[in-house]
Amino acid sequence: MEIADLFFYLFSVMIIGLGGVVAFSRNLLHSAFALFFVLFGVAGFYVLLGADFLAMVQIMVYAGGVCVLLIFATMLSDNISQPGKSNLSFQTVLSTVAGGGIALLLLSAFENTTWNVVAPGAMEPTTNSIGKLLLNEYILPFEVISFLLLAAMVSAIMLVKKGENS
């Protein structure tokens, strides 16, 4: 067994186990905290796949940013520790349909994709090439996305201003 294998199983257990906590915990806040570690485990997978830059961005943006915001939002909602109001109140039929649909979609994508297999040990730093691609070949999508984010930011500020004036 290689060290990488050990970490693969470790991260798998972490993601599956804590993913279960996210879905089935009776306390919404526990779910939010567990989600943080699930995202962390996903970053671990990225490291194992040799995507170093992506892993760090995953931790910074999703675990450090989105998940912390989520926890803040959860703390602002009332009665979070009551299961009837929070996590376990789901629509049986609708959720089965939606969940099953997504599972089928993922399964078909998994079946139909030809996966690139990279030999272990052939991992190279990716930051340089990502930067070059973003600023040469994909400059237009990159700029469009940044404009989208800018628009979101400006509109958020406008909403806050509106609330302050009234």
Next chain:
Amino acid sequence: MNLLTDTLGMTEFWANVVIMLIVCTIVFAVFALMSGITSWAERRIAGRMQSRYGCNRVGPQGILQFVADAVKLILKEDLIPDGADRFLYKITPYLCLMGVLATLVVLPLGSRAMMVADLNVGVLYFISITSIVVIGILMAGWSSNNKWSLLGGMRSAAQIVSYEIPVAMSLLTPILIAGSLSVGDLLDSQGWLPWEWTAFQTPFSALAFFVFFIGSLAEGNRTPFDLPEAESELVSGFNTEYSGFRFAVFFMAEYGNVFLIGLSTTALFLGGPNLPGFLQGNPFLSVAVMMLKTIFIMFVVIWLRWTLPRFRIDQLMDLSWKYLLPCALIAFFGQSVFMLVAHQIPAITQITSIVVFIVFLLIMIKFIGRIRTNYKEQSIPVGLN
């Protein structure tokens, strides 16, 4: 590695595990010792600054005080408040300590070889791993079932999240200079002379250094930014309910953070362990240089704590968003333009860095002169203990 596999007949897997454990133990030992000594030094320096003694009973000059503290805290009862979220409450201190310790992975204790791992995204790792501490603090605040803890935790998390942005932005300047995200390359891009350090390369990198230092003070919850622990409002912040060993772990994380502020500032901006050419690579001297600079920065951090009053929460947020973030952006933009210009004439870089260093030196001389004047002309004599 070869020793373990060949002589002791271990498989490669177990040899790797053993090496990892040894490295972890060394790093953890250094961290724990430094955080203990920092807690002693802080109380001693505070005493000196306030004309009182500070701890001077255990060992010579009281230097073993931290051992006594730790023994006392371990022997104390570990209370869990009624209505607390028991599981989260129990694991939280270790999570905080883990987040602080994880930063040490990419920071060198000596020369470039003395790093746990020289990741090629080291600087990004250094910025992003702080999120574990944020989660730990939020958990501590929530699980204590105490409104002051919760307020302290929320404040602290909000503070760390917002100061992360100027810190990350200010780190772009050294990244530009080194042209790499690896901490090892950042060390190599600097020389041993002060004007070869990143901090004094250009006026812009000096600005970035300033932003980084203030930002990391705030991220470490140190005064003047220690609102999460503001005693007069919040008892003691997110760790109010903790006692015994769990409190000791929080305490260790907090003082270890001071060590990390020193280490990161030294490595990223103040030349790290670099030595003059003929001594380059000497392990003992490089550790000595690194630690000397680190300890000096730690002294500055403690000195600031006992000199400056605490910020108000709105002032704190204003400072981050209205002043530090624009400063960091200006530093980044200015440095890029400067590098484009100086790319054609290399002499400019040299002259600018020397001029920046001389300006810094003049400011320091002026500062020391003012301190001397104040010292001579004060009406109340300062008692030395």
